[in-house]
Amino acid sequence: MPGWKALSDELDPDVRAFAERLRRLVDRSGLGVTAVAERTGHDRSTWDAYLGGRxxxxxxxxxALAEVTGTEPGDLAAEWERAERAWARIGDREGAPDPDGSRDDRTMQIRRLEPAQDSAQAPSQAPSQATARAATADSPASPSPSRPRRTLLLYVTAALGALLVVTAALLLVDLGGTGDGADGRAAPPPSPTAPTAAPSTLPAGVKCAGPACTGRDPEAMGCGGPLATTVARTRAGAALVEVRHSETCAAAWARISGAVPGDTVTVEVAGATRRASVPAGADTGAYTPMLAVTAATDATACATLADGADGEVCTAN
Structure with missing residues (x-):
């Protein structure tokens, strides 16, 4: 398998050691970063940052990584805690200047390693003065002395309206308005309004269902992770080929793992197909876009290896 990108020399030693341990777990599992991201419910770019120590x-x-790689979580606890303490130290140094007024050089170098989107997503630790002013401005004003007067006026208006309705009803009775039809028979009661079905709602994070998922990335649409199950599998050489199905999204896709660059995988439903190839680099897996399905057994996954061995290998329905 191609090597990993070298870690920065500026990393804290505990952060570096933990990132290297995670990389070894991914290597031994035979899964690529993409497959790890899908199976753990974290996106690919996030895992790239974790595994790069950024x-x-x-x-x-x-x-989640321990579960998908078959590792005992307790074995990782001590290393994870050391890495967490290292990140905490980095955060403390960022908040406290050195005696000469400058910040720690290592801290600033590590900060430059962080992607821009990470800093943009970091929540503020304390509300700013502008936020405090906005909260004060939005707080309800003290009740004015005229409020009881307005409340009394509303009560009087409502009472007058009710009195007018009763008076109109009495006048209709006096005039013989019984509500019957012209022939003296009682008019049929109005037909009840059919209840409006509430629109179906999707779980938080799920962005499509059924035909709307066709051609979409299952991870990006929130259909993977805990919402997906493997409903069929086979082997193509050393590679594992699976049909992945999400009942929530009413869609299926194909996944290949333990493969090599150039291996391809397809999913087929009623003649429609979607394809994906294992990219060059450290990845050993790939998955196709989704196809809408009525039942999990509607989908078939097939793989073709780059070396041409075994021809096309497909799952059985």
Whole structure:
């Protein structure tokens, strides 16, 4: 497998050690970064940052990686805690200037390694003065002395309206307006209005369902991770070929793992197909865009290896 991109020399030693440990877990699993991202529910760019030591790794991501790689989570706990303490030290140094008024050079160098989107997404630690002023401006004003007077006026208006309705009803009775039809028979009651069906809602993070998912990335649409299951699988050489299905999204796609660059995988549903190839680099897996399905058994996954061995290998329905 091609080597990883070298880690920065400016990384804290504990952060570097933990990033290297995570890389070894990915290597031993035979999964690429893309497959790890899909199976753990974290996107590819986030895992690139974790594995490059550019971003602290949350406990949930470590637990998910341990599960998909078959690693005992307790084995990673001590290293994860050391890396977390290192990130905390980096944060402390950022907040406290050195005696000469400058910040720690290593801290500033590590900050330059962070992607722009990470800093943009970091939540503020304390509300700014502008926010405080806006909150003060939005707070409800003290009740004015004229409010009871306006409330009394509303009550009087409502009482007059009710009195007018009762008077009109009495006048209709006196005039013989019984509500019957012209022939003296009682008019049929109005037909009840059919209830309006509430629109179906999708779980948080899920962005499509059924035909709307066709051609879309299952990870980007929120259909992967815990919402997806493998409903069929086969082997093409050393590669594992799977049909992945999401009942929530009513869609299926194909996935290949343990493969080499140039291997391809396709998903087929009622004559429609979508294809993906394993890219050059460190990845050993790929997955296709989705196709809408009525049932999980509607989809078939096929793989063709780059070396031409075995021809096309497909799952059985």
């Amino acid at each position: 971003r602290p790794v949350p406990r949930s991501a470590v637990a």
